[in-house]
Amino acid sequence: MDRGTHTTATALIDAVRERTAAARVAEAAAFVAVGDWASAHTSDAVVGDPLTTLGEWDAEALTGDQFLELGGPGAPVVAEFCISEIAAARGCSFDAARRLVGDAVELRYRLPRVHARMAAGEVDVWRGRRVAQATRSLTFEGAGFVDRHIAYVAGKATGPEVDRLVAEAAARFDPETTEAERHEADGDRYLTIDLGDLGYADPLTGTLRGTVNVHGSLDLADALDLERSIAHVARQLGDLGCDPNLDIRRSMALGEMARRCEGVATLEYDVKKPTRARREVVLFVHLDQAAITGTLNGVGPGIDACTGMTGIDLARLDTPGAPRGAVTVEQVQSWCGSPDTTITIRPIIDLTTEDAVNGYAPPDRIADHVRARWPRCVFPYCTRSSRTADLDHCDAYEQHGALGQTSTRNLFPLCRRHHRMKTHREMATGKRWVYRPTAPNNGEPPHALIWTSPLGLRYLVDHDGTRPWPSEPGREPDAT
Known part of the structure; x- marks a missing residue:
C-alpha cells in the first residue's frame, strides 16, 4: 500500500470512527430526551408502594388515561398516552415505544450511575438497556447494588455477567422470593407454536413450506407421556399406510391428537374407532380483476407479468389465529378436502365499491x-x-x-x-x-x-x- 493509498484509507476509517462516535452521542441524547418526556408525565405514585395515590392534577388532566408500571419498585408510574407521542416521533410501534420508555425510566430512577455514563456517551444505549431489562424485577436496593457494581464496567460487561450480578442481587436483597422461585420448576415450562409467519424453505428460492415451528420446555413426566402418545399415534399412522418417513408421521401425530382430543383432557386412541374433532376452515377470499378474468395486467390468461409463469395458484391467509402469509392453493385444498371439515367462505368481491347502513x-x-x-x-x-x-x-x-x-x-x-x-x-x-x-x-x-x-x-x-x-x-x- 503506497503512502497516498494509506492516507486515504486512514481518512476513511477516521470518518467511520467519527461518525460512529457522533451517532453514539446522538442516540444517547435521544434516549435521555425520552426519559425527560416520560419524567414529565409521571405521577406521585411509585411502583410497588400501595400507599401512594395519584395526584389531583393527574386525574383531571388525563381523562381516560391510565398510569403504567414500566420500571421496577420505586420508579414512578408513567401515563400511558404519552407513549404514543414517542412511538410516532420515533416511527415505531406502541409496544416498542413502551419498552423504550420503560428502559429509560428504569435507568433514570433506579440505575443512575449507568444512566449518567450513557448520557455522557461512555456506554452504548443498547448496553444500558440490557442492564435495565435485567434489573426490572429486583427490589430498589437490589437495583442499586447492581448499579454500583456494574457502572464502571457497563461499557464492556457481557450478558451472562449482567445476569449473574442480577441473580446475586436478588439473593442478597430478596432471599425469600429467590428461594421460592428455586422450588418453582413450573416457571421454566412453556410451549410455543409460532403462528406469526409461514415458513419458507430457502431464502434464495423462497419456496413455500406452509409449516410452523413448535418448541417448548416440559415437565419430564409430561414430556414422557407426550413422547409415548406421539410414538403411538405415529405407529398407527404407519399401520394405516401413511407417509413412511417417521419424522413426518410424528409431526402429523400432534394434529391427529388435537382432533381426537375434542377439548377434553383424556386422550383415547383406538385404531378401529378413532374419534376426530371436526376441522373448521374459514377462508377470507380476496378476489381482484386477475382472479375474476383469469388475466394479470392484461398479459394473457393466467400469465404472471413478473415471472412469466402460468397459473394464479397462491392463496393469502388472512384469518384470525392463523399464521399470515402465502400458501399454495393445493395446501388449501388439502385442508378442505377432508369429509369432516366445515368450510366457511366469506367473499369480498370489489373493495372499490362503497356500502352503508343506518345503524351504529x-x-x-x-x-x-x-x-x-x-x-x-x-x-x-x-x-x-x-x-x-x-x-x-x-x-x-x-x-x-x-x-x-x-x-x-x-x-x-x-x-x-x-x-x-x-x-x-x-x-x-x-x-x-x-x-x-x-x-x-x-x-x-x-x-x-x-x-x-x-x-x-x-x-x-x-x-x-x-x-x-x-x-x-x-x-x-x-x-x-
Whole structure:
C-alpha cells in the first residue's frame, strides 16, 4: 500500500470512527430526551408502594388515561398516552415505544450511575438497556447494588455477567422470593407454536413450506407421556399406510391428537374407532380483476407479468389465529378436502365499491370490507391486525344524524389501545389525536389518512406505512 493509498484509507476509517462516535452521542441524547418526556408525565405514585395515590392534577388532566408500571419498585408510574407521542416521533410501534420508555425510566430512577455514563456517551444505549431489562424485577436496593457494581464496567460487561450480578442481587436483597422461585420448576415450562409467519424453505428460492415451528420446555413426566402418545399415534399412522418417513408421521401425530382430543383432557386412541374433532376452515377470499378474468395486467390468461409463469395458484391467509402469509392453493385444498371439515367462505368481491347502513353497529359484510381494505390498525406505525381491532367512526356517529353514517367510507380499524386514546383527551388543553381521510382534490395522496397529534404534529398513513407529514399551513406544532 503506497503512502497516498494509506492516507486515504486512514481518512476513511477516521470518518467511520467519527461518525460512529457522533451517532453514539446522538442516540444517547435521544434516549435521555425520552426519559425527560416520560419524567414529565409521571405521577406521585411509585411502583410497588400501595400507599401512594395519584395526584389531583393527574386525574383531571388525563381523562381516560391510565398510569403504567414500566420500571421496577420505586420508579414512578408513567401515563400511558404519552407513549404514543414517542412511538410516532420515533416511527415505531406502541409496544416498542413502551419498552423504550420503560428502559429509560428504569435507568433514570433506579440505575443512575449507568444512566449518567450513557448520557455522557461512555456506554452504548443498547448496553444500558440490557442492564435495565435485567434489573426490572429486583427490589430498589437490589437495583442499586447492581448499579454500583456494574457502572464502571457497563461499557464492556457481557450478558451472562449482567445476569449473574442480577441473580446475586436478588439473593442478597430478596432471599425469600429467590428461594421460592428455586422450588418453582413450573416457571421454566412453556410451549410455543409460532403462528406469526409461514415458513419458507430457502431464502434464495423462497419456496413455500406452509409449516410452523413448535418448541417448548416440559415437565419430564409430561414430556414422557407426550413422547409415548406421539410414538403411538405415529405407529398407527404407519399401520394405516401413511407417509413412511417417521419424522413426518410424528409431526402429523400432534394434529391427529388435537382432533381426537375434542377439548377434553383424556386422550383415547383406538385404531378401529378413532374419534376426530371436526376441522373448521374459514377462508377470507380476496378476489381482484386477475382472479375474476383469469388475466394479470392484461398479459394473457393466467400469465404472471413478473415471472412469466402460468397459473394464479397462491392463496393469502388472512384469518384470525392463523399464521399470515402465502400458501399454495393445493395446501388449501388439502385442508378442505377432508369429509369432516366445515368450510366457511366469506367473499369480498370489489373493495372499490362503497356500502352503508343506518345503524351504529356495522354488519359483517361492511366490517369484513373495511378490514380487508385496511389490514392493520390505522394509527401511525401501529402493526396490529385489523381482524381483532375495533371499527371506529372517523366522523363521530350522531344518534339522530344523517342516514348512512356507518359506511365503508367512514369506518376505520383501530386496535383497542389506540381506539381508547383517540376517544379520550390526552392533555390538560383538551387536545387529542384526530384523523381524517386525505383530500386528493387538494393535492393530498389518495386512499390515505392524515393524523394530527395533540402537539400538532401530523402523520400520513396509507397502505405503504406511515411517514411524517407537513404541518397545516399557517400552523406550527406546539412547543409544549
